[in-house]
Structures are given as structure tokens and as C-alpha cells.
Amino acid sequence: MSTQSGPSSPGYWRARFLQRDVAAFRGVAERHWPGADAVLPRLSRSANHGLLWFGAAAGMAALGSSARSRRAALRGVASLAVASATINTVGKQAVRRERPILDMVPVMRQLKRQPFTTSFPSGHAASAAAFATGVALESKGWGAVVAPVAVAVAASRVYTGVHYPSDVVAGAALGVGAAFALRGVVPTRGQLPAPGRPPAEAPALAAGKDLVVVVNRESGSATNAAALIRDALPLAETVECAPADLQGCLEEAAREGRALGVCGGDGTVNMAAAVAATHGVPLAVFPGGTLNHFAYDLGIETVQDTVRALTAGDAVRVDLGRFRPGPQGTDGAPGYFLNAFSLGVYPELVRTREHWAPRIGGWPAGVLAAAEALRGSRPLTAELQGRRRPLWLLFVGNGLFQRVGPAPGRRHNLADGLLDVRVVHGGRTPGLRLLAAAFAGPLSRSPVHAAVRRRRVRLTGLAPGTPYAFDGEVAHSGTELLIDKMPEALTVYCPMPM
Structure with a gap:
């Protein structure tokens, strides 16, 4: 009984594909690429373990003048992480393809240390494509800067003889897919609906x-x-x-x-x-x-x-959020907040962050402040809405904060007339309780935390001098506070969607 080997056979087309793949690899190996010998092998080595892309992300975050740059850098790194995890757990195990034979590649192009993993798909191409796509989804400008470097890294893997062209194409496709998959879970700012504002x-x-x-x-x-x-x-x-x-x-x-x-x-x-x-x-x-x-x-x-x-x-x-009485020294006038008002560990965090930020930078100061605020802290005790309880944190947002990822993010409506109230109840594990509250998001309840909508919040029974924070500023309270809103009290210039 004869085995089918004509054009209708899957094995026939697979053999034809592999022949063309090897032919393309040979064409790259035999062709002289002016200037590439000095650049592509080094570029290929620099991308090992994602070091090139981590450095690029750090540079974008440091040199970029807006939050868009920092978001682009973070999304690029996150997309790379998703692609790398997929490659290492699934991709390399699914198709155990041998690496190309190096006899066809000039010695001066070859890498000093040859990879020992299987060839399909290309992890370098996946990481490059994932990082570039993730960056471009947040910032087209930075994406245009990163894309040529990503293409060069992908091409270098064929040029140095460690991958067939199809390995690189498959890796790049997987990297792009990883970036878009991440966007499906954590939307880009451009995906979020325009805030509802009169x-x-x-x-x-x-x-x-x-x-x-x-x-x-x-x-x-x-x-x-x-x-x-x-x-x-x-x-x-x-x-x-x-x-x-x-x-x-x-x-x-x-x-x-x-x-x-x-x-x-x-x-x-x-x-x-x-x-x-x-x-x-x-x-x-x-x-x-x-x-x-x-x-x-x-x-x-x-x-x-x-x-x-x-x-x-x-x-x-x-x-415009409002709290009464206002900070000391305002002659009885109320205080106001545009973003949030809070009591508990957060005011101490703000105070420590402001102390260290001029010396070590904003983000390192924030990490240090969080560690200091949680170490040795005790919950405050207050009567909230008529019930006395210990609290690690009371957060009152001016408008409902929508969930973007694991923590509160952007507000879609700055004139909803509501306060976003989040409470972390007292207990022995402030760090775990605060983390649980962050992951729970808005409108949730548990023995550890609660998140509800209110139009006003009344606090009584506070210890005089209890610190509180409003829009990053720290002041100290009397024995009670009333927090509410002034609906549509402020007119602000705001660009309309283009």
C-alpha cells in the first residue's frame, strides 16, 4: 500500500515550507550586508534576557516629559513579560526544532555563545515585537522610535545564524499577540471612554x-x-x-x-x-x-x-470635594479636594514621601514611605456614620474611581455628585488588608474592607490632631469632620476628544 506524497498530502506542504525556509536562511547567510557585521551581532547580544528593552524602558521613563512616556515604558515591559512567559512555558515545548547549521554563516557573524534551547519560535523576536507593540499602544511617538530597533533585533537572529526566518516571524507574531492580549486585560488610556462631564x-x-x-x-x-x-x-x-x-x-x-x-x-x-x-x-x-x-x-x-x-x-x-472644618489657620473656612481625602496610614505616607522625594526621587520615596507608614503603625479609632470602629485607612474620592488593573485608576465622571468611600478596617495585618482592598476595586464589601458610594461622610470621636491628607497635602483634625461635595462648582478648561 503506497503512502500518499502528492500536493494533497500535509507532509508534502510541510516539506515544501521547510525547503523554502532553509533557502531563505541560506540567502541571508550568503548575502553581504554592508555595515551589518559590526552592528547586528552586538545588537542581538544586547537583547539577551531582555536587557536592551529594560534599558530602553528606563530611558523612556527618565527622558519622557509626560505620564504617557512612563505608561508606554511600563506597558512595553509588561507585554515583554507576557510574551516571554508564553514562549518559555508553551512555545519552546510545542515545536522542538533544531537550530540551523552554522556552516553556511560566516564566522564573524556568529555569536560567541550559541543558544542551547530549541529554535522555534524566536524568543528574541517575540520580546522585541511585544515591547515595541506595547509601547506603540500607549505612545505612537515612542513606538516609532522603538520599532526600527525591534525589527533590527529580530533580523539579527537570522543574520547571526541562530534562527530560521519562520522562527522569527512566528516569534514576532506571538509578541504582537501578547501585547494585544495584555491590552484586553489592562486597557490603554486611549481605550477608556471619555469622562462624562457637563x-x-x-x-x-x-x-x-x-x-x-x-x-x-x-x-x-x-x-x-x-x-x-x-x-x-x-x-x-x-x-x-x-x-x-x-x-x-x-x-x-x-x-x-x-x-x-x-x-x-x-x-x-x-x-x-x-x-x-x-x-x-x-x-x-x-x-x-x-x-x-x-x-x-x-x-x-x-x-x-x-x-x-x-x-x-x-x-x-x-x-469640588469639601470637608469641614477646614485646615487650621483658615479661620473656619472649609477645605476642598479635587482628587481625594484620606485618614489613617496614608497621611503619614504622604509626609514621609515629601520628605525624601527631593533627595532620592518621587518613586523611590513612595516605596520607602509605604514601608515606613506600615511599620509599627496602629489603626485610628473613629465613629464613622454612627458606628465606632478601628480603621487603617479611610479614602474618600471626589467621584467614583474606575478600576484599571488591580487598583483604583481614572475617573470617568468628574461631576457625578458622589463620593467614592473606601474603608480598610483595623486588624493585625495592615499590609495584607490594604493590598486586598486595592485588588477588590470599587463597590465591594468584606470583613477586611468596604467600598461604597456616598454623598456625605461624617466622622466623630477623632483624637484631636489626627493627621489627614487632601490632594497630597497634610493637615490635622479636630474631633469631628463632615465630608461632602459642591456639585459642578468649578469650571475647568478641558480639551474635547479629537
Whole structure:
């Protein structure tokens, strides 16, 4: 009985495919590529264990001027991790293909240390494609920078003789798929729906005419942002102030201009928002701090985003969180928050972070602050909504924070009239309880934590001097606090979706 070996046989087409694959490999090996001998082997070695891409991510995070750069770097590394895990656990085990024979490859191209794993698919190509795709999904600009390097790394694997072309193509396809699979679990910021905010009337201020911008000269990247503001809005008046003089500068700017501009971090923007709401003028926010949560939830990541909104007169109304009594020294006036109000371990974390950030940088200071805040801490005791209980943390957000990954992220609606209240109950394991609360997300309940929506929160029975934090600032309480909202109290310039 004869074995079928014609064109209809699967074995026939597999043999033809392998022949073409080997022929393509031989064509690359026999062809002279000007300048490639000095570049591609080194590039191939630099990508071992993902070191090239980790270095690229660190460079993007350090050199990038916006949160988009940091998100792109993080997504690139995460996509690479997913691709590498898939390759090592499934890909290499599924098809045990031998490496190409090196006789056809010139010695000067060959790697000094040959890989010992199977050939199909190419892990280097998968990592390169995953990183480049992940970066591009968050930032097209950085994606355009990284893509040629990724293509070169993938090509180097054939050039140095460690992979057949089909290994590289399959690896690249797997890497792209890993990046998109990750996006399905953790959406990019561009995938998230536009925040629901009621539109507001505000004057269109072309070139910044009648706009006064107050810059906190000691806030994050405000100094660099101030130069960009002057270039983009030549008719605007820009005033740089020390933190101690900010309140006076903001009050004067609100009286002089048709709109109030502010450049700084969340604490600076908080102060400007209270002044703008009091004087009834629209607020233009230029991100210039370390985190810029409020600006990012408005869709503002760069100075140009705000300039575009100012030129078009695009603005929205947003809620303003309020707590009473306000901080000491405000003569009984309420305090306000744009992002969040909190008690418990978080105020101590903020205080420690602010102490160390100028010396070691924001993110390392945050890690150190978290460790210090949890070590040796005791839960505070307070009566919350009529019930006395120990608490590790009370978080009150101005609007419902949507879940992006394992922790609260962006707010989709800045004028929903609601407070996002999250409580971590007292116990012996603050770290585990805080972690459980972060992974649970909004609108959840357990013996460890609770997350609910409220329009107001009343706290009584506090120990006088209990620290609390609002938009990154720390103050101390009396024996009770009432937290609520002023619906649609603030008009803010906001770029409309393009």
C-alpha cells in the first residue's frame, strides 16, 4: 500500500515550507550586508534576557516629559513579560526544532555563545515585537522610535545564524499577540471612554490674552512647563511664586484676568481650584507636578492640551470635594479636594514621601514611605456614620474611581455628585488588608474592607490632631469632620476628544 506524497498530502506542504525556509536562511547567510557585521551581532547580544528593552524602558521613563512616556515604558515591559512567559512555558515545548547549521554563516557573524534551547519560535523576536507593540499602544511617538530597533533585533537572529526566518516571524507574531492580549486585560488610556462631564461656557483666549498663569516654582517639572507656556501663550501673564506666596498670587491673578491659570502639582491645583470657584472664574490647569492626577483625569497630559482647550474655549464643570472644618489657620473656612481625602496610614505616607522625594526621587520615596507608614503603625479609632470602629485607612474620592488593573485608576465622571468611600478596617495585618482592598476595586464589601458610594461622610470621636491628607497635602483634625461635595462648582478648561 503506497503512502500518499502528492500536493494533497500535509507532509508534502510541510516539506515544501521547510525547503523554502532553509533557502531563505541560506540567502541571508550568503548575502553581504554592508555595515551589518559590526552592528547586528552586538545588537542581538544586547537583547539577551531582555536587557536592551529594560534599558530602553528606563530611558523612556527618565527622558519622557509626560505620564504617557512612563505608561508606554511600563506597558512595553509588561507585554515583554507576557510574551516571554508564553514562549518559555508553551512555545519552546510545542515545536522542538533544531537550530540551523552554522556552516553556511560566516564566522564573524556568529555569536560567541550559541543558544542551547530549541529554535522555534524566536524568543528574541517575540520580546522585541511585544515591547515595541506595547509601547506603540500607549505612545505612537515612542513606538516609532522603538520599532526600527525591534525589527533590527529580530533580523539579527537570522543574520547571526541562530534562527530560521519562520522562527522569527512566528516569534514576532506571538509578541504582537501578547501585547494585544495584555491590552484586553489592562486597557490603554486611549481605550477608556471619555469622562462624562457637563460642558461649560468659558472665554476663548487665543494666545493667552487676559489669562494670568501662576506657577509654583518648586513643584515637579513646573519650571520647564512655564517656559513652554510662555512660548505657546505669548499674550498670557505668567507669574512664578514660592509656595509660601501662592495663595496671595492666586487671589490677585483671579481678580486681574478673565481666567486663572495654574502650573504645579495636585496640591497647587487644589489651592487654585478653591480660588477660582470663589471668584467665579474658569481654571486652566497646566500639569507641572509629579503625579498630576486631576489634570490627567481631564485628559490633560501636556501644556499643548491645555493650550488647545484655551484657544477653542472648551471647558467643563466639575465637582469640588469639601470637608469641614477646614485646615487650621483658615479661620473656619472649609477645605476642598479635587482628587481625594484620606485618614489613617496614608497621611503619614504622604509626609514621609515629601520628605525624601527631593533627595532620592518621587518613586523611590513612595516605596520607602509605604514601608515606613506600615511599620509599627496602629489603626485610628473613629465613629464613622454612627458606628465606632478601628480603621487603617479611610479614602474618600471626589467621584467614583474606575478600576484599571488591580487598583483604583481614572475617573470617568468628574461631576457625578458622589463620593467614592473606601474603608480598610483595623486588624493585625495592615499590609495584607490594604493590598486586598486595592485588588477588590470599587463597590465591594468584606470583613477586611468596604467600598461604597456616598454623598456625605461624617466622622466623630477623632483624637484631636489626627493627621489627614487632601490632594497630597497634610493637615490635622479636630474631633469631628463632615465630608461632602459642591456639585459642578468649578469650571475647568478641558480639551474635547479629537
